[in-house]
Amino acid sequence: MTATLIPVPLPQQAYSVAISSSLTDIGSLLTNPEIQTTKLGQKMVVVSNPQIWKHYGQTVVDSLEKAGFEVTHCILPAGERYKTPKSVQKIYDHALAQRLERSSTLVALGGGVIGDMTGFAAATWLRGIAVVQIPTSLLAMVDAAIGGKTGVNHPQGKNLIGAFHQPRLVLVDPNTLATLPRREFRAGMAEVIKYGVIWDRELFEELESCDRIDQLRFLAPALLTKILTRSCQAKADVVSQDEKEGGLRAILNYGHTIGHAIESLTHYRTFKHGEAVALGMIAAGHIAVELGLWSTEDLDRQQQLILKAGLPTQLPDDFPSADVADLLLTDKKVKDGKVRFILPTKIGAVTITDQVPKAAIKKSLEPMLSGA
């Protein structure tokens, strides 16, 4: 086993993100008493979707069984539209049928949808059982799987129903990206770029030095591992300083404020989450420049990186940009009617402000409208 371990030192539950080029490590990672200081119970349920299960299910189950666990699986349909209380109910039903105990564990094997739902089921079954995250998408690896945010969608809004529930381990195997659709890879790259802008200048410059970052095959394994490690480290750093988004953690929402509005106003059909985040970062960057917080040079460097990742930089022709500011007020991050923005001040640092004029929000979208 040659896993790189990134600690997430939360006060109530410390855990590790293990970067390893083999899924077969999962069994030994979960039985290593230095990594799992509180022993996990025997029963485990692997939750996955049909595609991921086909590729990686047996490998994970074999490794867990070899380590002595008693493993069953629960397969849910793939896709964001199944991230609902109803799917979570299926996990509950399986948990009941298998008589899961308080010491039992759910193992999420898949992308963000599987990870969020499995985490939420674990947070709420018997008032909280253990969960292990094995993310197989770039987005889930560098973002969703780390930090304990779990949840499902309400018909009228994403992630409105959820809980904080930290995993006992996150295993990131870069090889699982081989089966990730190209567009999903690019969408995940948006979050990697985000870490560069908000937290890690070196990561940003590493990405700048790459010829291409729009497809997995252009990234050498060592470079990919480095990018994953630095991104996971950035996320771990931030959440371990602010588990429940009381302060610092809000910076992870860079690009997400307007990104969410873009997703919502295009009915979640036009853009992947990461693509909307890329557009949101462009908008936030323009606001930062407009408010005199950021340089146009850095804004341009961000733009180039987003383009190099093959991410969109334009909104659809019929995009109702006038509605963005109003919609922002329904975002769950709104506090006492004020919208909080994360704005860059240089590459690798941001500031938080709720003093963005409505006009600046509108103006920030203009460079992305067709004809601009």
Add this chain to the structure above:
Amino acid sequence: MTATLIPVPLPQQAYSVAISSSLTDIGSLLTNPEIQTTKLGQKMVVVSNPQIWKHYGQTVVDSLEKAGFEVTHCILPAGERYKTPKSVQKIYDHALAQRLERSSTLVALGGGVIGDMTGFAAATWLRGIAVVQIPTSLLAMVDAAIGGKTGVNHPQGKNLIGAFHQPRLVLVDPNTLATLPRREFRAGMAEVIKYGVIWDRELFEELESCDRIDQLRFLAPALLTKILTRSCQAKADVVSQDEKEGGLRAILNYGHTIGHAIESLTHYRTFKHGEAVALGMIAAGHIAVELGLWSTEDLDRQQQLILKAGLPTQLPDDFPSADVADLLLTDKKVKDGKVRFILPTKIGAVTITDQVPKAAIKKSLEPMLSGA
């Protein structure tokens, strides 16, 4: 305002149980910066059922509005059979319609069902918003409202879906017991007796010294307040030492292990929860005597107190007592297939053991079977 404050000093969130003979205190308690060290947001939703709302709703709303909060209400049908994900969904829908923010608060006004559901909705809306508990049943006052256990029922088991979510304040107004049905009062008294047995010998002896404890009207206001205060103090003591039932908190399940089995095997139709707990305490008491842990004298004192509270001491004629031991294995407190029992060692102290022979469980039910 003349509230007695009982602190619940949990590390992540300390809060108080306020015993006050006036519901109109709620507004000032929630705006007192010494009691609410983190300010609550403006929006509040009072969740209640039609009966309780009719009696106390306006008083609570007036007090909250006078204190500057913006209040709406959400009324759910009364009764355990509505303690479901569907009812919680109604709270979510209301929260969405009112655009609740992360700083908003749900106020549970009612018995255990309202408290558990409202707490669970607060635990899971926007990954956790504030909840205030105003219990109006004896059971909820001394037990359910304190300690952060929230949840709803799965068709195949009670409280299987839930979360730990501590309230920001618990307000206990003894006067609200005036509208509580007599049988509910008795059922709540079972938990009061429980605190006497497991934790507080003086409380036990206080109850012994009363002529009657089976109806509210036999308890003088000062005595009632004393009993409520000691019971809430017992619960606060235990949960503040063990928030998530890692150890000590398990003692609160005295009488509940077999009590839950009795509820389940009688399909939740024959006994109220508190009544089943009384029967469970009788059974646990017999097991403790059988194992040489407890004296027959103390067992008899417990029996007398249960009788004086007007609680049942007999199982139905057709009760399938042979099924109890098997059923216990499906209880959510089961760990690695072993059933954990809380057994008294004297009045005011218990021990925890998972070494109870199946035969002892069966024998413990015999004194409660007809003809015994």
